[in-house]
Amino acid sequence: MLDATPKTNSCPYGLTMRNQTDTVAVSIEARTIRKVRIRILPFILILYIVAFLDRINIGFAALTMNAELGITSQQFGFLVGLTTMITHVSASVTLARLGPCS
Numbered sequence: 001m002l003d004a005t006p007k008t009n010s011c012p013y014g015l016t017m018r019n020q021t022d023t024v025a026v027s028i029e030a031r032t033i034r035k036v037r038i039r040i041l042p043f044i045l046i047l048y049i050v051a052f053l054d055r056i057n058i059g060f061a062a063l064t065m066n067a068e069l070g071i072t073s074q075q076f077g078f079l080v081g082l083t084t085m086i087t088h089v090s091a092s093v094t095l096a097r098l099g100p101c102s
Helices: 017-069 073-098
Strands: none
Touching: 017 073
């Protein structure tokens, strides 16, 4: 008669090989999440604050630039949106061509 359950070898401490593998995987996952929290999340927070300040500065620049350039607020908004779109698309194309850093 065939047994459908996988055969596992006994290991010290009463764990099977399968349980040790799962324990190692959980340990690696916990270390990875801890590294992300410590290293990447503060950096993302700083980038978010800088992007927010940049958006505020565009609004303050519009107060004086509109009169000096002789454009309306709608034209200024269109130009800012167009510039943002062009820079985002060009950055995405560049990253797609270069590939991920290794």
